[in-house]
Amino acid sequence: MALNSHSEKGNMSKIGIIGYNYDQSKQALKEIVENDESACRSMSSWGAVMFDKTRYFIIEDSRGLRGFRFDQLVIVDDNRWNVYDKRNDLILDAILSLAGSCVPNEFLVLEYEY
Numbered sequence: 304m305a306l307n308s309h310s311e312k313g314n315m316s317k318i319g320i321i322g323y324n325y326d327q328s329k330q331a332l333k334e335i336v337e338n339d340e341s342a343c344r345s346m347s348s349w350g351a352v353m354f355d356k357t358r359y360f361i362i363e364d365s366r367g368l369r370g371f372r373f374d375q376l377v378i379v380d381d382n383r384w385n386v387y388d389k390r391n392d393l394i395l396d397a398i399l400s401l402a403g404s405c406v407p408n409e410f411l412v413l414e415y416e417y
Contacts, residue, residue, distance in 0.1 A: 315356035316406075317371070319397055322379035323386045328361045331379040331415055335359065368396055374404045379415045 320335075322328030329348070336343045336351045336359065344352045350360040362368060376397050380386040387394065401411050 315358055316374045317358050317360065318375045318377060319360050319362045319367075319371070319373040319400070320350075320377045320379060321362045321386070321390055321394055321397060323381075323389060325361070325363055327379055327381075328363070331377070331417065332359055332361060334417065335377070335415070362393065362397055365393060365396055368393075368400055371400055372403060373397065373400050374406050375410065376401060376412045377415050378412060379417075382416060384416075 320328050320332055322331055332346075332351060336346060336353070339353060339357075342354050344354050346352075348361075350358060352358050360367065360371070360373070376394075378386055378394060398412065404411060
């Protein structure tokens, strides 16, 4: 199941992924894409594009936020949840990039644990 399909405006959804580190973000992206009902059109080291036009982006640092507006944010970590300690400033900046999202507030920021 997709985290979010098309927004109400009919635009493609852009979903940012922040993990404790790049490897964790990349693994989470792979699992999310594999579990998505729509097929993956293309995947790279920075993200994925689905056939339903949903785009997933790994946000590694604040440079990854320049000019981007996201519809959803996925915070990724293992059961220790140290991501908030290590990446708090980046997470707060990414949350600001959610301005104007059509996604309901309760689904704007999701936590993904594995």
